[in-house]
Amino acid sequence: MTEDLAPFLPIDHPLPFADGRAMIIAPKIRGFICTTAHPDGCAKHIQDQIDVAKAAPKLQNPPKNVLVIGSSTGYGLASRIVPAFSGGANTLGIFFEKPPTEKKTGSAGWYNTAAFEAAAKAEGLYARSINGDAFSDEIKAKAIAEIKASMGTVDCIIYSLASPRRTDPKDGTVYKSCLKPTGDTFTQKTVNTDKALVETVTIEPANEQEIHDTVKVMGGEDWELWIDALSEAGVLADGATTVAYSYIGPELTWAVYTNGTIGRAKEHLEESCARIAEKLSSSNGRAYVSVNKAVVTQASSAIPVVPLYISILFKKMKAAGNHEDCIEQIQRLFSARLDSETPELDEKGRIRIDDWEMREDIQALVAETWSEVNTENLRSVSDFSSYQTGFLKLFGFGLDGIDYAAETEPLREVDLVN
Numbered sequence: 001m002t003e004d005l006a007p008f009l010p011i012d013h014p015l016p017f018a019d020g021r022a023m024i025i026a027p028k029i030r031g032f033i034c035t036t037a038h039p040d041g042c043a044k045h046i047q048d049q050i051d052v053a054k055a056a057p058k059l060q061n062p063p064k065n066v067l068v069i070g071s072s073t074g075y076g077l078a079s080r081i082v083p084a085f086s087g088g089a090n091t092l093g094i095f096f097e098k099p100p101t102e103k104k105t106g107s108a109g110w111y112n113t114a115a116f117e118a119a120a121k122a123e124g125l126y127a128r129s130i131n132g133d134a135f136s137d138e139i140k141a142k143a144i145a146e147i148k149a150s151m152g153t154v155d156c157i158i159y160s161l162a163s164p165r166r167t168d169p170k171d172g173t174v175y176k177s178c179l180k181p182t183g184d185t186f187t188q189k190t191v192n193t194d195k196a197l198v199e200t201v202t203i204e205p206a207n208e209q210e211i212h213d214t215v216k217v218m219g220g221e222d223w224e225l226w227i228d229a230l231s232e233a234g235v236l237a238d239g240a241t242t243v244a245y246s247y248i249g250p251e252l253t254w255a256v257y258t259n260g261t262i263g264r265a266k267e268h269l270e271e272s273c274a275r276i277a278e279k280l281s282s283s284n285g286r287a288y289v290s291v292n293k294a295v296v297t298q299a300s301s302a303i304p305v306v307p308l309y310i311s312i313l314f315k316k317m318k319a320a321g322n323h324e325d326c327i328e329q330i331q332r333l334f335s336a337r338l339d340s341e342t343p344e345l346d347e348k349g350r351i352r353i354d355d356w357e358m359r360e361d362i363q364a365l366v367a368e369t370w371s372e373v374n375t376e377n378l379r380s381v382s383d384f385s386s387y388q389t390g391f392l393k394l395f396g397f398g399l400d401g402i403d404y405a406a407e408t409e410p411l412r413e414v415d416l417v418n
Contacts, residue, residue, distance in 0.1 A: 041396025062087025072109030076160030220272025
């Protein structure tokens with residue numbers, strides 16, 4: 001990815017920071033993580049997504065008060081933007097992000113939230129956030145207290161956490177998730193995103209402990225604990241809807257994803273969904289797992305094989321005219337699925353807004369290109385450049401209209417619930 005950073009690196013400032021409060025901010029990339037974020041770029045990225053939500057037809061049956069657990073990036077962030085700006089909803093967001101200091105930038109999620117809150121409040125909407133460990137009892141209690149004080153009840157709860165570890169609130173045990181197959185050793189093509197090289201990756205299978213721990217982190221246990229806590233506290237509105245996000249993807253990724261440790265966790269998520277739906281049925285509530293499209297996020301960037309698949313997929317879907325990013329996906333989720341009392345579901349009771357990705361013609365084209373892609377033709381047969389651009393945008397870099405050679409103030413305020 002280094003070769004594409006030149007437009008964002010100021011010639012006279014090889015280091016990302018200048019002295020003092022104002023600083024020149026450039027991307028510092030380590031693998032699938034960028035350790036800096038640009039506040040003005042993040043704000044522009046948020047505004048671009050808000051513009052999409054505002055341009056769409058207004059939601060016919062929008063939620064009034066939305067709680068988003070995992071709200072600062074990706075699908076969770078889009079799940080604040082859409083109900084707020086396409087439906088006029090109040091939103092409370094839960095995240096775990098790094099605030100800025102006078103000498104260091106905050107995380108992208110922090111800047112995203114600051115920009116979202118400012119835009120929402122400018123339109124008279126309630127928008128506050130809680131920064132902390134969403135798995136903990138403390139954060140659940142803080143959220144409940146804030147809902148009681150400022151919202152009364154919530155009628156939509158989005159669960160969009162993607163974390164590498166979880167501390168069990170009952171006994172303090174720390175569980176760590178892993179991305180591994182669960183049967184045989186897995187070998188497949190992947191792309192080295194730093195060097196733009198198509199390589200082969202081999203991953204040894206997980207043991208039973210690793211599978212168990214991944215389910216504890218990425219399964220549905222915490223989602224169910226959240227719904228139980230909200231219900232017991234009396235802050236769930238009658239008819240409340242809750243949705244957790246999942247992914248299935250194509251067969252070429254199944255060994256490391258759908259049939260791997262993460263897939264086991266997603267099975268648990270669906271089992272939890274059934275229990276939650278049963279609990280909510282007495283108050284006419286609903287619970288769904290929504291299977292979403294592959295997009296560029298920090299989480300997807302960490303999964304072997306997936307960045308190469310995304311690069312090829314994007315080229316095919318753009319050519320077909322049905323490519324969507326997070327904001328378009330969530331707009332369609334709310335407008336075409338959740339707006340209905342009886343949304344269209346698959347045979348397992350899941351919402352499928354990955355339907356355009358998984359169309360037979362799209363997947364056939366992806367499979368054909370997959371067989372021939374290599375380092376030499378990577379940029380011609382795939383949309384790897386868009387993958388790189390999308391990755392940078394996650395951290396506020398590469399947005400039109402931002403002067404990346406100019407100093408900017410890293411401190412940005414978020415209206416945190418204390």
